[in-house]
Amino acid sequence: MSRQVLNRWIYLFLSVLPTISLFSQAKTNNNEDALFIRQIHDVALTEGRCYPWLHHLTKKIGARLAGSPQAAAAVEYTFQMLDTLGLDSVWLQPCTVPHWVRGEQEVVRIAQSDMGTVELRALALGNSVGTGEAGISAEVIGVMGIDELEKLGEAKLKGKIVFFNRPFDATKLNTFEAYGGAVDQRAYGASEAAKFGAIGVLVRSMASGLNDDPHTGGLVYKDGLPKIPACAISTNDAELLGKLLEKSLVKVYMRTACQQLSEKASFNVIGEIRGSEYPEEIIVVGGHLDSWDVGEGAHDDGAGCVQSMDILQVFKRLNYKPKRTIRCVLFMNEENGLRGGTAYADEAKRKGEHHVAAIESDRGGFVPRGFTVDGEAAVFAEKFPLMQPWHSVLEPYGLHIKKGGGGADISPLKPQGVLLIGFEPDSQRYFDFHHTEVDVFESVNKRELELGTAAMASLIFLMDKYGL
Amino acid sequence: MSRQVLNRWIYLFLSVLPTISLFSQAKTNNNEDALFIRQIHDVALTEGRCYPWLHHLTKKIGARLAGSPQAAAAVEYTFQMLDTLGLDSVWLQPCTVPHWVRGEQEVVRIAQSDMGTVELRALALGNSVGTGEAGISAEVIGVMGIDELEKLGEAKLKGKIVFFNRPFDATKLNTFEAYGGAVDQRAYGASEAAKFGAIGVLVRSMASGLNDDPHTGGLVYKDGLPKIPACAISTNDAELLGKLLEKSLVKVYMRTACQQLSEKASFNVIGEIRGSEYPEEIIVVGGHLDSWDVGEGAHDDGAGCVQSMDILQVFKRLNYKPKRTIRCVLFMNEENGLRGGTAYADEAKRKGEHHVAAIESDRGGFVPRGFTVDGEAAVFAEKFPLMQPWHSVLEPYGLHIKKGGGGADISPLKPQGVLLIGFEPDSQRYFDFHHTEVDVFESVNKRELELGTAAMASLIFLMDKYGL
Numbered sequence: 001m002s003r004q005v006l007n008r009w010i011y012l013f014l015s016v017l018p019t020i021s022l023f024s025q026a027k028t029n030n031n032e033d034a035l036f037i038r039q040i041h042d043v044a045l046t047e048g049r050c051y052p053w054l055h056h057l058t059k060k061i062g063a064r065l066a067g068s069p070q071a072a073a074a075v076e077y078t079f080q081m082l083d084t085l086g087l088d089s090v091w092l093q094p095c096t097v098p099h100w101v102r103g104e105q106e107v108v109r110i111a112q113s114d115m116g117t118v119e120l121r122a123l124a125l126g127n128s129v130g131t132g133e134a135g136i137s138a139e140v141i142g143v144m145g146i147d148e149l150e151k152l153g154e155a156k157l158k159g160k161i162v163f164f165n166r167p168f169d170a171t172k173l174n175t176f177e178a179y180g181g182a183v184d185q186r187a188y189g190a191s192e193a194a195k196f197g198a199i200g201v202l203v204r205s206m207a208s209g210l211n212d213d214p215h216t217g218g219l220v221y222k223d224g225l226p227k228i229p230a231c232a233i234s235t236n237d238a239e240l241l242g243k244l245l246e247k248s249l250v251k252v253y254m255r256t257a258c259q260q261l262s263e264k265a266s267f268n269v270i271g272e273i274r275g276s277e278y279p280e281e282i283i284v285v286g287g288h289l290d291s292w293d294v295g296e297g298a299h300d301d302g303a304g305c306v307q308s309m310d311i312l313q314v315f316k317r318l319n320y321k322p323k324r325t326i327r328c329v330l331f332m333n334e335e336n337g338l339r340g341g342t343a344y345a346d347e348a349k350r351k352g353e354h355h356v357a358a359i360e361s362d363r364g365g366f367v368p369r370g371f372t373v374d375g376e377a378a379v380f381a382e383k384f385p386l387m388q389p390w391h392s393v394l395e396p397y398g399l400h401i402k403k404g405g406g407g408a409d410i411s412p413l414k415p416q417g418v419l420l421i422g423f424e425p426d427s428q429r430y431f432d433f434h435h436t437e438v439d440v441f442e443s444v445n446k447r448e449l450e451l452g453t454a455a456m457a458s459l460i461f462l463m464d465k466y467g468l
Numbered sequence: 469m470s471r472q473v474l475n476r477w478i479y480l481f482l483s484v485l486p487t488i489s490l491f492s493q494a495k496t497n498n499n500e501d502a503l504f505i506r507q508i509h510d511v512a513l514t515e516g517r518c519y520p521w522l523h524h525l526t527k528k529i530g531a532r533l534a535g536s537p538q539a540a541a542a543v544e545y546t547f548q549m550l551d552t553l554g555l556d557s558v559w560l561q562p563c564t565v566p567h568w569v570r571g572e573q574e575v576v577r578i579a580q581s582d583m584g585t586v587e588l589r590a591l592a593l594g595n596s597v598g599t600g601e602a603g604i605s606a607e608v609i610g611v612m613g614i615d616e617l618e619k620l621g622e623a624k625l626k627g628k629i630v631f632f633n634r635p636f637d638a639t640k641l642n643t644f645e646a647y648g649g650a651v652d653q654r655a656y657g658a659s660e661a662a663k664f665g666a667i668g669v670l671v672r673s674m675a676s677g678l679n680d681d682p683h684t685g686g687l688v689y690k691d692g693l694p695k696i697p698a699c700a701i702s703t704n705d706a707e708l709l710g711k712l713l714e715k716s717l718v719k720v721y722m723r724t725a726c727q728q729l730s731e732k733a734s735f736n737v738i739g740e741i742r743g744s745e746y747p748e749e750i751i752v753v754g755g756h757l758d759s760w761d762v763g764e765g766a767h768d769d770g771a772g773c774v775q776s777m778d779i780l781q782v783f784k785r786l787n788y789k790p791k792r793t794i795r796c797v798l799f800m801n802e803e804n805g806l807r808g809g810t811a812y813a814d815e816a817k818r819k820g821e822h823h824v825a826a827i828e829s830d831r832g833g834f835v836p837r838g839f840t841v842d843g844e845a846a847v848f849a850e851k852f853p854l855m856q857p858w859h860s861v862l863e864p865y866g867l868h869i870k871k872g873g874g875g876a877d878i879s880p881l882k883p884q885g886v887l888l889i890g891f892e893p894d895s896q897r898y899f900d901f902h903h904t905e906v907d908v909f910e911s912v913n914k915r916e917l918e919l920g921t922a923a924m925a926s927l928i929f930l931m932d933k934y935g936l
Contacts, residue, residue: 042639131630170915171510209914367835367896369866379797397641399838426894428915446677447638448898 008318018219033465036318037458041397043314044454050310051446053081054303054365058296058441064159065098065126065293066333067264074289075267078305078330082271085313089274092267095343097333099264100127102293103257108202108231111137112431113244114249120241123216123294123435124256125186125203126336129227135255136200146184146192158197161252164189165204165242167235168431175208175427176363182206183217190230191222201230204238208431212236213415215435216292218336231257268340271421272327273312275464281324283463284358285311285456288334288341288396288409295439299430303365303449304423305330310453311460322464324356331409334362338408345412356468357383357419359456360407364433365444368397368455374420382417382455383468390462398457419468423456501861501933504786505926509865511782512922518778519825519914521549522771523832526764526909533594533761534801535567535732536891542757543735546798550739553781557742560735562584563811564926565801567732568595571725572760576670576699579605580719581712585723588709589702591684591903592724593654593671594760594804597695603723604629604668604697609740611711614652614660629720632657633672633710634701636899640864643676643895650674651685658698659690668722669698676899680704683903684760686804697724713744736808740795743932749792751931752826753779753924756809756877763907767898771833771917772891773798779923779928790932793826799877806876813880824936825851825887827924828875832901833912834893836865836923840872842888851887858930867923887936891924 016334057064057074064070075092082090108122124130138159144166149157164185168178183206190201205215214234221227233241246249252358275281287304291297308328315326332340344351348355359371373384380403387401394401406420414420425448433439481739503517525542532538543560551556576590583625592598606627611617611633617625632653635648649675658669673683682702689695699722701709712718737757743749755772776796783794816823827839843850848871855869862869874888882888894915901907 041641045638170513171646173509173919176917367894426835428919432913445897445900447643451641451896 002435030392033462036461037393038315039318040457040461041454043082043317044310044450045447047317048310048450048453049313050306050449050453053306053309054298054444054449056439057302057306062296063293064289064291064297066097066099066266066290066336066339067261071266071290071332072146072243075269075332078309081273082269082309082312082328085271085316086272087273087312090271093270093343093347094265094267095332095339096263097266097339098337099261099338101259101261103130103259104232106251107135107253107255109235109253110241110244111248111253112249114248115244118240120237121212121214124258125219125230125232126216126292127219127221127260128190128230128256128258130256130258131200131229131254137251137253138199140202140241140245140250140252142242146189149192149196152196154196156286157193160198161200161202161254161376162193162198163191163202163241163245163341165238167204168208175431178208179206179431185230186217187220190219190228191225192225194228198228200228202252203230203232205232205235205287206431206434207235210235210239213436213438216294217435229254231256264331268332268344269330270327271312272325273315273322275324275466276321277323279325280354282327282353282355283460284327284329284355284410285322285460286329286331286409287361288332289330290333290335292335292435294435295437296441298439298441298444299364299433300435300439301362303452304361307361307365307449307456308452311457312455322462326460326464334409341409341412345416348413355413355416355418357421357463358406358409358410358413358419359423359459361423361452361456362407362409363423363427364425365449365452366429367448368399368423368451369426370400370402370424371459372402372422372424374404374406374414374422376414376417379417379419386406386468394458397455397458421459423452425452429466470806489880498860501930504929505861506551507786508782508925509705509922511785512778512918513915515785516778516918516921516936517781518774518917518921521774521777522766522912522917523909525774526742526766530764531761532757532759532765534565534734534758534804535729536761539734539758539800543800546737546757546777550737550777550780550796552764553739553784555739555741555780558739559606561738561815562733562735563730563800563807565734566805568804569727569729571727574699574722574724576701576720576722578709578712578718580717580722583712584718584782586686586708588705589680589682590699591682592827593698593700594684594686595689595728596658596687596724596726597697598724598726599668599722604720605719605721606667608670608709608713608718608720610710611662614657617660617664620664622664625661627724628666629668629670630661630666631670631709631713632658633706635672635796636676642735643899646676647674647899654700655687655688658687658696659693661723662694662696666696668696670720671698671700673700673703673704674899674902678703678707681904685903688763689748697722698722698790709750729756734800736812737794737798740793741780741783741790743792744789745791747793750754750795750821750823752795752797752801752823752878753928754797754877755829756800757798757802758801760803760903762903764906764909766907766909766912767832767901768907769802769830770902771912771920772829775829775833775917775924779925782921782925792932794928794932802877809877810880813884816881817884823881823886824886825889825931826874826878826881827889827891827927828878829891829920829924830875830877831891831893831895832898833917833920834897835916836867836891837894837919838868838870839927840892842871842872842874842882842890842892844882844885847885847887854936862926865923865926889927891920893920
């Protein structure tokens, strides 16, 4: 054997060693693990509390944008519910949040076109300024993306309303990829159009299909540029507007009454079961308690909140005593500020807390498909392989563990070396509901929601038992 | 090496050989296959026709029980749509079907109880006789299953209405298993109760959860026993009735106007692309065109029909010339007679047709999870292993190939040595809609439906290319 070959052989041998030992370990406890994961599912499907909790959060409280009275009610309600579970601690973690309000219902109207006047179904984008009481009126220039603006320049765009009309790519199997390929228009379109003197922006809704529901969502104004008002219009109306623009000049009138009010005091809601052997090792699971101000925030992200709470309830009901601390965190203000996620990571750093991993459920209450894992390169390289032996007990439930995104609220923990895990439900229907009036309780299926609780509880059980 | 060890080694070596060679074959064409399966998905998701076809079938035609004018309209509509695709043949295959009608809306009322009188949400079971105009009135005896009847005997049951109240087992991950564990009450409850002199039957709806929607579905009367009327009541009402029975005597009044009319002439609708190399080798894909007489038969089984039709449309659009004959069959009368499936198998046998495989889509238009395979023992043992190498190109789409049921309509082909394949979408939501007023177009998601088309087309492509 040449030295080179020998080195290579040693390298390969050593590199598979941890895998082998973990596989053996997993094999040893495979039956026991499988049995407990089966129990977790049985309890979640027969004694879960997530569904009635979601009913209250959506039907009795409703939409709960950060800073709103409903957000305060959601904090109080979930705090009280966690307090009924006999946890070791339940507390509120303060954070200050922006407070944006939509005001009177928006008007977006085609004021001049081949078809005459047409009312469009619209929602002002979150964080957008209002138009003023008189509204604005201007010719519409349609584009399929931000990159077309430069070529059009000030000559074509000054004084106009820019309409961003690039649809989702339907061939992406995962709708979050399609969303990722379109959402720059909503997030940055207003400032990019303002660069060239545009006075307003319309954006095709971030939706998988054609229908009448406009989708709101956050925009980000860039410093040093004029803040111009922006609205999303439904995909059906975007199709119509696009077709009218092919034929003739179109003028639109838009009026919005949005305002950014003073910041408000708010909270993350936290409950935990303290670890019996390694209490200082923390496993976080959470969702975000705030939602947009339309619909009921059922999938986004009431589902993730009640699942996270229910995981603790299921563990308590099974009388499971974790070795490590399992902490449920309901983050405030994911939608338009991420102040809750930031406050949580700041305090963790200040206190020198050691987080093993953080799981976020913020992709809807649909049937579970698995988990996507993220982290600083060294953390990922060390910990991701340790999770692979768990496939054998998770596969019967259709759950994979893949590389991929964690979640917005837990992302500030990444620089602290925390492994970030995104719970991944099936994505097909999410962008039918996301940020709309139809994201309501009735759009969530009880079993699908409960299976999400069980999937995350199963992974947490494995992380708690074997460590990471 | 001892003789024993040598024998074992040879055995092992030989037994893996076919797997190895097939894996290599699959590997050789892996990229090509993966590319074509990607194209199938792209076309299904962007140029699919299944969704607008389903819209017509559900909204313009609606519920279409065998023998009804709507079933005739569905035959004509799907025949005409297949005829637009430029197939090699489109034809109608005659069959005679039973013609059951519900008549005037059923009344099921708690006439005496601790709560006084309560109207229950009910649907007469398919094939049930009516009560006569005066209706029937009797004390209710609640049971959790057929096996309890014998113990109660004629002494307790004569002249009574028997109420079967065993719910779905929520811990079954696949809801079809839960259905399988409860449906004997609906199918055989009436005759089993009639044995002991009962005069009517109520059945808890075959549903995953608690709600107000009664689920109809077929019952089977046993020869030589009195035919007594039977209704399903909603799961919420079943809970109520169950609780009232714990406390006091309950009498129910029920009136139904169902009738079995004379048999009617009807058809299976068939279209095919003839194979270029092996035209005599037939691959069937189908669903059933009839539905129950409530709702719109969207998931059950409009979805399976339009997917099967769309598979041929996708192949034509891709200009795919199959080696083998690919045949779409829309079966008539799955719900209350299986006459279409029987007629199809009879004619195949008479003509000596050679079917490679038959796929049925009859589990709803939900997101695809894979396929379940069935067949006579020798057929299964020979062909199932040949499908395993296909996992590598199907897995990126989340599709498995497992042992399991085929489908009712294709089941009469089994004795002819045909491999039966059931398309398996996610099962969680199916029994929220199955046989109810809420099985309507709006309950089907466009992308989920289209992904089903793509999944089945992908499997058919592999079967066509590699044979079975």
